[in-house]
Structure formats: structure tokens, C-alpha cells
Amino acid sequence: MEAAKLHNEIIKGYASSTPHEWERLTLSNGIMEYITTIHYLEKYLPKNGVVADIGSGPGRYSLWLAQHGYDVVSVDPIEKSIKSLKARFAARKLKKRLKGAYVGFAQSLEMLESKSFDAVVCLGGPMSHIMEEKQRKKAAAELFRIAKPMAPIFVSAMGRFTIFGGTVSTFQTDLDSRYIDKWAETGDYFGGYGFLPFHGFRPYELEGLFGNKVELLARTALEGFASYRGSYVKELMKNKRRWNKWLRIHFSTCEEPETIGVSEHYMIVAKAKK
Numbered sequence: 001m002e003a004a005k006l007h008n009e010i011i012k013g014y015a016s017s018t019p020h021e022w023e024r025l026t027l028s029n030g031i032m033e034y035i036t037t038i039h040y041l042e043k044y045l046p047k048n049g050v051v052a053d054i055g056s057g058p059g060r061y062s063l064w065l066a067q068h069g070y071d072v073v074s075v076d077p078i079e080k081s082i083k084s085l086k087a088r089f090a091a092r093k094l095k096k097r098l099k100g101a102y103v104g105f106a107q108s109l110e111m112l113e114s115k116s117f118d119a120v121v122c123l124g125g126p127m128s129h130i131m132e133e134k135q136r137k138k139a140a141a142e143l144f145r146i147a148k149p150m151a152p153i154f155v156s157a158m159g160r161f162t163i164f165g166g167t168v169s170t171f172q173t174d175l176d177s178r179y180i181d182k183w184a185e186t187g188d189y190f191g192g193y194g195f196l197p198f199h200g201f202r203p204y205e206l207e208g209l210f211g212n213k214v215e216l217l218a219r220t221a222l223e224g225f226a227s228y229r230g231s232y233v234k235e236l237m238k239n240k241r242r243w244n245k246w247l248r249i250h251f252s253t254c255e256e257p258e259t260i261g262v263s264e265h266y267m268i269v270a271k272a273k274k
Contacts, residue, residue, distance in 0.1 A: 049119065054120065125157050149272055158265055207219065224250055
């Protein structure tokens with residue numbers, strides 16, 4: 001499928017699902033992703049400053065940043081999401097924290113000055129919806145460009161391998177389709193089977209987009225072994241003792257390559273070199 005058609009399909013899909021995108025990280029399948037992401041934000045963000053949220057969606061992470069004392073500039077390709085984000089900041093009396101909100105793409109951040117942000121985040125998998133490798137590298141270069149020297153850059157992406165577990169357990173008919181062979185070979189999924197087009201990343205592939213421009217601080221699975229087990233996660237949360245033990249296990253294993261390999265999403269935290 002040609003790049004322009006894929007691009008339009010992705011934009012149209014997210015434009016029609018803004019409310020879901022706001023709720024996604026509080027629903028069963030997004031809980032572990034959100035908890036793990038916040039854990040690493042708290043660990044590696046500077047104590048204060050201005051943060052660029054690239055691919056912000058309707059603002060779940062932008063608002064978290066503002067509520068924790070950061071000034072925020074948000075960028076997302078969906079105009080409806082940016083309008084929703086602005087409204088949520090206003091409703092929570094945080095407008096002063098929102099220093100800018102733009103409709104734009106990760107690979108084209110001309111509206112943002114070079115070396116101007118104390119941290120840069122690109123969370124939830126926007127990089128996976130850039131279907132051409134050349135454009136993914138351009139997006140990585142833009143994230144690096146706008147970060148101050150030594151500023152942390154947080155980028156998450158969708159993993160490639162965990163879907164095969166679902167293929168065996170739930171979606172066996174997909175083995176009759178053509179897409180599964182292409183997916184196994186390249187990680188590229190072109191839509192048509194219940195989800196928008198995206199590229200699934202192998203472990204170590206995401207950081208490779210930055211070349212030698214950054215120093216890697218952390219590489220972590222976001223859901224790990226809880227991937228695609230959202231209903232079980234929500235049930236587990238009802239038992240505080242078991243839930244706390246699971247979180248200890250998760251955070252003790254989430255940086256292991258094996259755990260990253262089976263995770264629905266994984267994230268890198270990198271430091272922009274001088």
C-alpha cells in the first residue's frame with residue numbers, strides 16, 4: 001500500500017477515536033503501559049523545565065507533566081486531539097503550563113526551536129505509525145534536534161513479537177491471511193484486520209534510529225509479560241498484596257531483553273549528547 005494512503009488511513013482512524021485515546025491508558029489493556037511509563041518519567045525527568053510532548057494525542061501525558069510542575073509544549077497530527085488537550089488544560093486551570101499546542105508530525109517539527117527543551121517525550125507508540133524507515137529516522141533526528149544537550153528523550157514503540165501469542169491463542173484464522181507473513185518478515189502491518197497500520201519494532205531497533213547521537217540510559221518493556229492480558233491485570237489489581245508483588249517482579253525484569261521482546265510496547269530513555 002502506498003505511503004500516502006497508509007498515512008491518511010492512520011490519521012482518519014485516530015481522528016475518529018480521540019475519546020478512546022484519552023481513556024486508553026486507564027483501561028485494562030493500557031494500565032501496565034501507563035504505570036511503567038510514569039515510573040521511568042519519575043526516575044529520569046529533570047526536577048523542572050519545559051518538556052516537549054510529541055504525538056501527545058488528547059494529552060494524557062501532557063497533563064501529567066503539567067500537574068507535576070513542568071511547562072509543556074504538545075504536538076500531534078490530529079487537530080481534534082489538540083483541541084481536546086487545550087480544553088482539558090483549561091478545565092484543570094493549567095493553561096499557564098501549556099506553552100504551545102501544535103498540529104504537526106514528529107518528523108517535521110519546524111515550529112520548535114533547536115536545543116530548546118529540558119526533556120522530550122514521544123509516548124504511546126507514535127513512532128510505530130510512521131511506516132517508512134527513512135521517515136522514522138527523520139523523526140528521531142527531530143526529537144534529538146529540539147532537546148537540549150544532555151536532556152532525556154523518552155520514546156516508546158509497539159513491539160513486533162507479542163502479537164504471535166495472540167495469533168496462537170485467539171486469532172488463529174489470521175494464519176490464513178497474507179499479512180501475517182509480511183509481519184513476521186518485516187514487522188509492517190498494513191491494516192485491514194481490526195487495527196490501524198503500524199510498524200512493530202524488534203528489541204534494539206528503536207534506539208538504532210538515533211545512531212550515535214544519544215547515550216542510552218534505559219531500555220524497558222512497558223507491559224512485559226502482562227501484554228494483552230488486560231482483564232487479568234484489572235482482576236489482579238483487586239488484591240493489593242498480589243498486585244504489589246507483581247509490580248516488584250515486573251520492575252525487576254522489565255529491562256531484560258527477553259521481557260522487552262514479548263512486550264506489546266517498549267520504551268527507551270536516552271540522553272542527547274552535546
